[in-house]
Amino acid sequence: MAVLKFNGVGISGLSAAVPKNIYHNRTDNKYFESDDAEKIVEKIGVEERRVTDRDMCSSDLGLAAAERLLGDMNIDRSSIDALIFVSQTADYRIPATGIILQHKLGLPKTCAAFDVNLGCSGFVYGLSMAYSFATQPTVDRVLLINAETRTKVYSFKDRKTGFLFGDAATVCLVERGEIYGESYFKLDSDGSKADYIMIKSGGYRNPCTSESFLEKEQPGGCFHSDEQVHMDGEGVFEFVITNVPRHVREVLRLSQLEKEEVDYYVFHQANRFMNEHVRKMLKLEKEKVPYSFEKFGNTSSVSIPLTIATSVKDKFDIPRKILVSGFGVGLSLASAFFTLSTPHITELIEI
Amino acid sequence: MLNKIKELFEDVLERDSGTVNPDDKFREYEEWDSLAYLSVIAKIDEDFGFVIPRDDFQKIITIKDLAGYLESHQ
Numbered sequence: 323m324a325v326l327k328f329n330g331v332g333i334s335g336l337s338a339a340v341p342k343n344i345y346h347n348r349t350d351n352k353y354f355e356s357d358d359a360e361k362i363v364e365k366i367g368v369e370e371r372r373v374t375d376r377d378m379c380s381s382d383l384g385l386a387a388a389e390r391l392l393g394d395m396n397i398d399r400s401s402i403d404a405l406i407f408v409s410q411t412a413d414y415r416i417p418a419t420g421i422i423l424q425h426k427l428g429l430p431k432t433c434a435a436f437d438v439n440l441g442c443s444g445f446v447y448g449l450s451m452a453y454s455f456a457t458q459p460t461v462d463r464v465l466l467i468n469a470e471t472r473t474k475v476y477s478f479k480d481r482k483t484g485f486l487f488g489d490a491a492t493v494c495l496v497e498r499g500e501i502y503g504e505s506y507f508k509l510d511s512d513g514s515k516a517d518y519i520m521i522k523s524g525g526y527r528n529p530c531t532s533e534s535f536l537e538k539e540q541p542g543g544c545f546h547s548d549e550q551v552h553m554d555g556e557g558v559f560e561f562v563i564t565n566v567p568r569h570v571r572e573v574l575r576l577s578q579l580e581k582e583e584v585d586y587y588v589f590h591q592a593n594r595f596m597n598e599h600v601r602k603m604l605k606l607e608k609e610k611v612p613y614s615f616e617k618f619g620n621t622s623s624v625s626i627p628l629t630i631a632t633s634v635k636d637k638f639d640i641p642r643k644i645l646v647s648g649f650g651v652g653l654s655l656a657s658a659f660f661t662l663s664t665p666h667i668t669e670l671i672e673i
Numbered sequence: 674m675l676n677k678i679k680e681l682f683e684d685v686l687e688r689d690s691g692t693v694n695p696d697d698k699f700r701e702y703e704e705w706d707s708l709a710y711l712s713v714i715a716k717i718d719e720d721f722g723f724v725i726p727r728d729d730f731q732k733i734i735t736i737k738d739l740a741g742y743l744e745s746h747q
Contacts, residue, residue, distance in 0.1 A: 365708055482707065542707055556727060559711050564724045595708075599715045 324509040325576060331453045332502025332663060335495035337391035338631040339383045339671040340372040340488075340618065345473075347371070353479045362485050367594025371488030371619030373473045378673075379413045380469035383491030385426055386673050388467060391493050392427070395666050399428050401462040404455040405435040408444040408623050410651070411471045412437055423467065441519070442590045442650025443509075444468060444623030445492075446658050450507040452496040464496040468623045475521060477546035479537070482555045484544075486593060488619030492627035501641070505660035506576045508569065512653045518557045519651040523548035558650065562596055566649050567603045569657045573645060577659040584610070584659070585642040586634055590649055591615040591625035623648065635667050675740040681720065682736065685712040695737040717743070 347363045347370060363369065392399065407420030424435040440447050445468050452464040469491035478484040523534035534548040574581060587606055589597055591614055601611045612633035621628055626646050641664065647657040675695055682693045686704040699705060718724050721743060733739050
């Protein structure tokens with residue numbers, strides 16, 4: 323069982339970057355009739371999202387967020403001993419984008435750097451790795467970079483996915499400190515549902531062909547190619563509502579906390595319909611469950627830290643108990659409890 | 674149970690009262706789509722504390738079938 327416990331490790335700083343370009347869901351998607359778009363937006367709650375242009379990649383967003391955080395906090399770059407880059411829209415298939423960022427950020431060559439290929443659960447998984455590194459006495463600081471350009475891999479003509487996703491990056495600085503107290507992580511996987519969210523082509527199982535780029539009509543009037551994400555939304559929804567409330571209760575039990583003792587529950591920002599259902603099933607007060615999908619959509623592994631950095635940014639003048647849960651592509655599910663002890667949170671960066 | 678399911682469909686699909694009948698094949702409703710499916714599954718979870726597995730739901734054809742299924746799983 324992948325249950326991890328840490329003591330005296332935490333997030334000292336957090337930054338977020340998004341593209342300047344805003345896409346308005348009610349009016350900008352010309353592939354759908356306006357009343358159809360209205361109906362979808364009412365259900366999913368995503369009013370707008372940020373979209374990169376062709377030349378902007380995940381690492382560009384991650385680099386901007388990291389530069390701002392390190393600069394604002396006046397961090398000695400030689401003290402960064404590990405960089406973890408979590409993304410499923412990395413700049414290249416080879417090499418790892420994290421290593422490119424190690425160089426661009428001027429981090430020492432003694433810094434470990436690598437990529438993690440996880441989506442909606444990726445912040446919690448990545449944070450568990452960052453905490454693991456940071457417990458080592460020879461590691462001073464760890465950068466956890468979550469960065470996604472999801473709009474590049476979803477068809478805007480697919481009614482199941484064409485209104486949901488946005489682009490963004492966040493950076494967490496992780497280090498040791500008595501103030502952080504105990505934290506608990508629970509990390510699960512269900513590969514039997516791997517095809518629920520999948521880009522079928524472009525790897526080595528199904529290499530790209532001229533045909534794989536052709537747009538095809540899918541059941542339910544959706545259009546996408548095999549180079550774009552196919553999502554079985556019904557299957558994902560069933561997985562989430564069956565597993566996430568139970569998972570959250572399990573982390574509360576591990577952390578020996580009553581539900582009311584947690585200050586904020588920050589969930590992966592899937593969409594309003596799914597997130598509100600999870601909130602109601604857990605009987606959580608609205609005030610304790612911040613959202614950011616209205617303005618940024620579903621940004622995959624970025625969505626949890628992006629919500630903290632934008633929706634509850636000003637609430638950390640005192641230490642706050644946080645429970646996070648990320649769920650989705652894999653399928654993969656990860657939840658954690660930790661204390662955010664007055665971290666430095668930068669203003670949102672727009673590039 | 675049958676009345677509860679009828680009301681649930683009227684509520685989720687925003688249909689007028691009395692327009693959902695026991696023998697209706699609900700997938701034939703004009704309002705039925707993937708969002709309606711998710712809404713019905715979510716409402717049943719809220720009201721009955723039970724998530725109907727998709728494989729089971731696919732075998733349910735009418736409103737009456739659904740009520741019977743839920744009764745047998747209470």
